[in-house]
């Protein structure tokens with residue numbers, strides 16, 4: 001089945017058409033810098049790249065250009081459905097769902113929980129329904145995989161009414177990636193499907209870890225929003241919440257301005273003062289840039305501490321799984337983290353660590369348990385497969 005996968009952000013729209021039986025990608029691309037004179041559509045089709053300027057395009061113009069592109073290559077008529085990445089599903093969604101009017105209204109109810117992401121997701125859904133009125137649309141939620149967390153993991157120790165009346169709790173994100181790589185790791189390592197304990201580390205621009213017991217998320221590092229937890233490209237991750245009021249007062253700034261700094265000017269970028277990009281920082285650190293080196297050190301230290309803490313909900317550890325742009329590509333980050341977690345029995349295999357990465361994945365530690373492995377993530381494929389299953393007749397996945 002051919003499925004169009006859409007992932008709409010505030011100024012971008014990623015798309016791909018996947019054939020779900022073999023998992024092959026027929027076309028993929030991104031419309032970016034939407035709303036600006038530099039807006040463009042870039043794509044990859046059968047190994048060749050293409051680009052088209054779309055000055056001033058908004059999401060609607062960009063998605064129409066995507067449809068033109070699919071038509072030009074005979075892909076538009078062969079579609080069986082559309083799968084949408086939706087960031088915040090609150091506690092309403094524990095699996096993927098067909099986006100009926102009723103379900104879309106439920107996604108709208110989640111906007112206060114995901115104000116930075118859900119409005120763009122809803123824009124994409126509305127436009128796709130107009131462009132493809134005959135195709136079924138499916139929502140795949142970043143939060144859904146973590147709905148199996150028990151209350152001790154998802155409740156914050158704050159006044160209980162914040163939870164019962166205002167939905168304040170840990171939701172967790174990157175669920176599609178944690179689900180995909182944990183399923184892959186269980187199969188690749190031939191673990192007992194009914195008795196296994198994994199920690200999955202999704203390290204991209206956003207970063208989160210999940211504790212996955214027998215295929216179910218039992219704890220994770222992101223919280224009510226994707227700001228909590230690990231050090232990320234531009235997000236601080238967990239800090240003393242009193243810093244927000246303290247810095248608002250000190251700088252005479254609004255709480256919104258401080259939160260903006262924690263979301264967009266912190267993390268690797270904030271500490272290094274140079275970049276949010278790990279590859280750039282690794283190059284700079286090798287060239288002697290002290291704060292780039294410090295940013296990487298803090299990133300790996302916080303990550304290692306978080307992984308160690310996630311062994312508690314699991315009770316043991318069979319495997320540590322690295323994924324995302326940093327997890328798949330940075331042998332340096334993997335080696336540092338595994339070294340700091342030596343007390344868990346993890347031990348780096350330098351040759352395997354240098355060899356295994358994004359291209360093929362594989363073991364990066366010695367063969368003793370627990371093992372550390374790279375599993376390249378493929379969120380688009382899981383979104384396409386969920387959509388295909390629902391189009392084929394399942395009520396939910």
Ligand code: ADP
Nearest residue numbers: 204205206276277278279280324325326329330
């Ligand atoms: P997103 O979360 O936006 O999907 P990615 O998963 O692509 O992002 O991850 C982006 C991160 O991966 C960036 O910090 C980038 O520097 C890092 N990265 C990509 N390739 C390498 C590499 N070869 N070495 C180190 N870091 C890398």
